[in-house]
Amino acid sequence: MDKVKIVEVGPRDGLQNEAKILPAETRITLIEKLTGAGIRHLEAGSFVAQKWVPQMAGTDRVFNQLKRLPDVCYAALTPNLKGVEAAVEVKADEVAVFTAASEGFTQRNINCSIAESIERFRPVIAKAKSAAIPVRGYVSCIIACPYDGPTDPVKVLSLVRQLLELGCYQVSLGDTIGVGTPLPTQALLTLLLSEIAETQLAVHFHDTYGQALTNIDRALELGIRTIDSSVAGLGGCPYAQGASGNVATEDVVYMLHGCGMQTGIDLQSLVDTGNWISLHIGHPNHSKVGVALAS
Numbered sequence: 319m320d321k322v323k324i325v326e327v328g329p330r331d332g333l334q335n336e337a338k339i340l341p342a343e344t345r346i347t348l349i350e351k352l353t354g355a356g357i358r359h360l361e362a363g364s365f366v367a368q369k370w371v372p373q374m375a376g377t378d379r380v381f382n383q384l385k386r387l388p389d390v391c392y393a394a395l396t397p398n399l400k401g402v403e404a405a406v407e408v409k410a411d412e413v414a415v416f417t418a419a420s421e422g423f424t425q426r427n428i429n430c431s432i433a434e435s436i437e438r439f440r441p442v443i444a445k446a447k448s449a450a451i452p453v454r455g456y457v458s459c460i461i462a463c464p465y466d467g468p469t470d471p472v473k474v475l476s477l478v479r480q481l482l483e484l485g486c487y488q489v490s491l492g493d494t495i496g497v498g499t500p501l502p503t504q505a506l507l508t509l510l511l512s513e514i515a516e517t518q519l520a521v522h523f524h525d526t527y528g529q530a531l532t533n534i535d536r537a538l539e540l541g542i543r544t545i546d547s548s549v550a551g552l553g554g555c556p557y558a559q560g561a562s563g564n565v566a567t568e569d570v571v572y573m574l575h576g577c578g579m580q581t582g583i584d585l586q587s588l589v590d591t592g593n594w595i596s597l598h599i600g601h602p603n604h605s606k607v608g609v610a611l612a613s
């Protein structure tokens with residue numbers, strides 16, 4: 319049967335965008351419930367400046383106090399050397415570096431230009447490699463940027479190429495504001511796949527405009543088999559008040575299982591986890607499947 323790998327980003331990408339800051343204990347319980355539901359690859363947190371992202375403070379405690387399962391990859395997002403050093407210290411299984419295909423977003427997100435971000439990654443990747451930790455890359459704003467408007471696909475290709483050359487094993491393509499529709503998404507992915515292997519690409523769609531599943535379907539048709547998603551659609555969208563953010567893992571898993579694809583995830587356990595974390599966060603579950611299957 320066709321297998322798809324889910325990279326669960328809720329405990330990092332999701333929680334970093336929630337107004338309510340959760341204690342490390344709740345973040346740990348969330349991660350343990352997710353792995354209990356069959357998630358085998360997740361972002362457990364990030365080592366970033368606390369004044370920028372207070373939600374991720376205490377990621378070291380999360381890593382240190384987690385009951386880690388041997389067959390799960392617990393990843394951390396690391397913007398710079400300080401971040402990767404912290405990730406090595408807690409024995410993260412993977413680190414991720416991130417940039418964007420737009421100058422406006424990169425400047426506001428990590429306070430530097432795209433070219434500077436790439437230069438910053440060199441020592442980060444070298445440090446990770448010296449500790450035998452694999453590195454994943456992210457490119458945000460693959461379709462459009464909230465500040466600079468539409469993104470040129472050629473720019474995305476060039477950045478993906480650079481990240482792979484630097485030593486990332488895979489690059490996750492982020493439609494950060496969720497504006498992509500199937501045809502432009504297909505055109506972008508087709509361009510990328512003209513020179514990059516399917517296994518080196520992952521998709522990271524946001525559902526702000528309700529387009530995530532249809533875009534994921536295009537990616538699957540083109541052979542991509544790694545999908546980032548966030549339980550309960552945690553995270554919302556910082557650029558559109560009250561709107562959805564990351565596509566909900568439950569919705570993706572429901573679609574994949576319905577199409578006869580295997581994920582290794584128990585959908586009902588995942589739904590229960592999504593409804594549990596929504597109560598802690600204090601707003602309705604953003605997953606349609608999570609609401610439909612609430613027990």
Ligand code: HMG
Pocket residue numbers: 331334364365366367368370371395397398399400401402416427428429456457458459492493494522
């Ligand atoms: P900066 O202000 O330019 O850097 O921030 P700095 O070196 O001058 O440091 C400022 C302060 O941060 C200092 O502390 C540093 O020690 C501290 P102070 O002296 O003011 O007390 N600092 C750190 N603390 C902890 N861990 C670190 C670290 N580095 C510096 N690693 C920096 C530059 C990159 C650090 C900052 O801009 C930052 O942390 N940005 C993080 C932004 C972030 O996390 N964004 C969200 C992730 S990206 C994303 O979500 C998109 C993605 O999901 C895909 C998608 O959806 O499209 C990946």
Ligand code: MG
Pocket residue numbers: 331492494522524564
């Ligand atoms: Mg995201």
